[in-house]
Amino acid sequence: MxxxxxxxxxxxxxxxxxxxxxxxxxxxxxxxxxxxxxxxxxxxxxxxxxxxxxxxxxxxxxxxxGEASNYLLSDQIPLYVAYEDEYIIVASKPRGASTHPNEDGQNHTLINTVMNYLSLKGHHYAEHIHRLDEGTKGLVVIAKNPLVKGMLDRMLENKEIVRTYEAIVEGQVKNNHGTIRAAIGSDRHHPSRRRVSPSGQQAITHYEVVGRNPEFTKVNAILETGRTHQIRVHFSYLGHPIVGDELYGAKKTPTRTYELHAFKAQFKHPITGEVLIVEDKKLES
The missing domain is CATH 3.10.290 (Structural Genomics Hypothetical 15.5 Kd Protein In mrcA-pckA Intergenic Region; Chain A)
Structure with missing residues (x-):
C-alpha cells in the first residue's frame, strides 16, 4: 500500500x-x-x-x-482514543479484550477495532508497539505507518517509552516506594503462569504507594523491563498479589477480574520531538 x-x-x-x-x-x-x-x-x-x-x-x-495491516475490521468492543495525530494513535484497551489477534479469524481485539476506526478515515495501517494482558485495561501505543512503527519499536527497546500502571494489591506494602529486581521465568507447573526464578529473564519494576486502606494498598508501577505478567508476578512475590488476581494467589472476588490499569504513557514524539504525556481518562473498563 x-x-x-x-x-x-x-x-x-x-x-x-x-x-x-x-x-x-x-x-x-x-x-x-x-x-x-x-x-x-x-x-x-x-x-x-x-x-x-x-x-x-x-x-x-x-x-x-510499504506494508499494509491485514487485520479484520470489527466494532465489537468499545473504543476510547486518548490521543491521535497523523502518525500515532493511543487507545484504551478494555479489560477482558486481547490487544491483538492470536489466531486466524479472531477479530474481537483492540487492534481490530482500531483498524475499523481508521478505515473509516481512509487509513489501512495500524500496528501496536506493545501489548497488555487480556485482564489488564489501559493505554496501548499504536503506529499509523511502518516508518513510525520502526521508530517507536526502537524507542521501546531503549526504554524511551515510560508506561505507568495503577495496581490495587492485597495487604499493606511496607515501603512507600521501592524497586523490585527479580528475574522472571516460566512456571513448569502451569502453562500460562510465570514465576520469579534465578534462571529467568531480568525483570525490574519501580513502584510508589499512592493510597492505603486497612486491607489494600494502591501503587503506581513503572516497568523498566517488559516481561510477561511482570507487575503481577512481582507483587505476588512480595506477598501482595493484585486484588482479584487468582492466578497469582489473590483471593477470589465477585467480578473475577484483577485491578491493574495502564493509565499513563510518556514519550518523546518520534516525528515532532514533542514530549507527550497521555493519560487514560476513560471512566469504565
Whole structure:
C-alpha cells in the first residue's frame, strides 16, 4: 500500500539525510528503500535532493510503497482514543479484550477495532508497539505507518517509552516506594503462569504507594523491563498479589477480574520531538 504524510521542517539548514540518520535514527535498510523509491518531494511534487539544506517551514511530502495491516475490521468492543495525530494513535484497551489477534479469524481485539476506526478515515495501517494482558485495561501505543512503527519499536527497546500502571494489591506494602529486581521465568507447573526464578529473564519494576486502606494498598508501577505478567508476578512475590488476581494467589472476588490499569504513557514524539504525556481518562473498563 501507499503510505504518505507531510512534515514541516523545524529549523533552517536541515537536510533529509540529517533528518533520517540523526533526528529520526532510521535504519539503513529503510533509508535505502526510501531513497530507491524517491519518497521525498515538496508540496508541488518536485523531488528533493537529500543533501541540500531546507528552510524552516518548508513542507516535505513523504510517499512510499510499504506494508499494509491485514487485520479484520470489527466494532465489537468499545473504543476510547486518548490521543491521535497523523502518525500515532493511543487507545484504551478494555479489560477482558486481547490487544491483538492470536489466531486466524479472531477479530474481537483492540487492534481490530482500531483498524475499523481508521478505515473509516481512509487509513489501512495500524500496528501496536506493545501489548497488555487480556485482564489488564489501559493505554496501548499504536503506529499509523511502518516508518513510525520502526521508530517507536526502537524507542521501546531503549526504554524511551515510560508506561505507568495503577495496581490495587492485597495487604499493606511496607515501603512507600521501592524497586523490585527479580528475574522472571516460566512456571513448569502451569502453562500460562510465570514465576520469579534465578534462571529467568531480568525483570525490574519501580513502584510508589499512592493510597492505603486497612486491607489494600494502591501503587503506581513503572516497568523498566517488559516481561510477561511482570507487575503481577512481582507483587505476588512480595506477598501482595493484585486484588482479584487468582492466578497469582489473590483471593477470589465477585467480578473475577484483577485491578491493574495502564493509565499513563510518556514519550518523546518520534516525528515532532514533542514530549507527550497521555493519560487514560476513560471512566469504565
Amino acid at each position: 501507499i503510505h504518505t504524510f507531510n512534515y514541516t521542517v523545524p529549523e533552517d539548514g536541515l537536510t533529509i539525510d540529517t533528518l533520517f540518520q540523526e533526528k529520526w535514527k532510521l535504519g539503513k535498510k529503510l533509508i535505502h528503500e526510501l531513497r530507491m523509491q524517491k519518497a521525498v518531494s515538496n508540496v508541488g511534487g518536485e523531488l528533493l535532493q537529500w543533501k541540500l539544506p531546507n528552510k524552516k517551514g518548508d513542507v516535505l511530502v513523504f510517499k512510499w510503497e
